[in-house]
Amino acid sequence: MKIILSKKIGFCFGVKKSVNLAKNALKARKDNLYMLGSIINNPQVIEYFTKKGVKIAGNLDEVPEESTVITRAHGISPKMLKKAYQKKLSVVDTTCPYVRKVQKIAHYLYKKDYFIVIYGDKKHPEVLSLLDTVQNNALVVNSIPDTEKITKKKKIGFISQTTKNIYDFYKLSSALLNKAEELRIFNTICKSTTERQKSALELAKEVDVMLVIGGKESANTTRLAEIGKNQGVKTYHIETKNQIKYKWFHPEDIVGITSGASTPDWVTNEVIDKLKEWYG
Ligand code: SF4
Structure with missing residues (x-):
């Protein structure tokens, strides 16, 4: 392995x-x-x-x-x-300063009377705090069909939860183009998230199995697992070494490992040690 x-x-x-x-x-x-x-x-x-x-x-x-x-x-x-x-x-x-920056942008758009569209998970704490910042005057979307419901507006301001998928953000931005006379797009997906997703995509292209380590509630970790699956790679989202199963692997496999932004190194190292214990 x-x-x-x-x-x-x-x-x-x-x-x-x-x-x-x-x-x-x-x-x-x-x-x-x-x-x-x-x-x-x-x-x-x-x-x-x-x-x-x-x-x-x-x-x-x-x-x-x-x-x-x-x-x-x-x-x-x-x-x-x-x-x-x-x-x-x-x-x-x-x-995080990046999250604070999104709140400031949301507040600016609110003050300038933009119809605010947030790409995010409705119940994610970051999105909830954004909604609170703009007195709930925003629409949260998570897919193209969500944008189809938007009627023509004068001004739309589009922002994203910091940990969303950058490629989907591009698609949603395009979908909003004909929804307003003026569309302002702020790419608020944080650099760390974007780089991590790009690395995960590169990794998925060269491995047989992908292990994505991180909390099940962690949005950015879930996104990394989606990237692996979308590439057609056998992908497992695990929190600790105790969740990996021997039957997932073949001794000849190339295994790719990535982790979410909130996963401590010691948790990842324990997974690596367990794989080495099994396959040398
Ligand atoms: S992923 Fe990390 S750096 Fe990016 S916004 Fe969240 S906490 Fe900040």
Whole structure:
């Protein structure tokens, strides 16, 4: 068996920053430390923090006054941030700068009366915080048929969740061309996501089996698995070494490994070690 690693693998810049800020908060204050949802979409990393005493709150109402709250890498809306301060919470804002930038663009489009279209997953926290930023004045689309429902507008502003598929973003942008007199497109898919997807595509072209490692809830990891499948490669999305199955592989296989932006290296290394244990 030959194992090839994707050129882009491991924590992205935003996740690294978020995890480091959360670790610093742990060092500084152990009591009354809350995460507002999972700071990143990786169960192993979240388990690390909860074992050290960090509690997870579904919303700000669950956080007692004067506690410290750590926000997600994929965003807290300015409205929620204000609410947290009103509640006298100490906020460790780990929102990735790229996500913050999309919020600013969304706010700009809202102020300038654009009909805002967001390419994203309706329930993803990043999209929810974008909707909150524009007082819910936006349409979330995920496919070409979603855009077909849009009636002709004067001005459309098109943005994307940072972790969406760049190739689908191009297609959706084209589909919106005849929907408005003026169409402004902001490619807000982050560079790290785009590079990772391009590397995954290159990898898929040279392997027999592809393992994509990362949280099942992680949007960017799911996207990498889609890329493998779309290339017709046997692709498995796994979270840990315990989910790989011996029967998936043949001793002569070339196996490609990639991981989501929130997957720690130690999780990936454990998968590689297990494959080596089986196939030498
Ligand atoms: S994937 Fe991009 S937007 Fe998301 S945390 Fe990483 S760098 Fe930031």
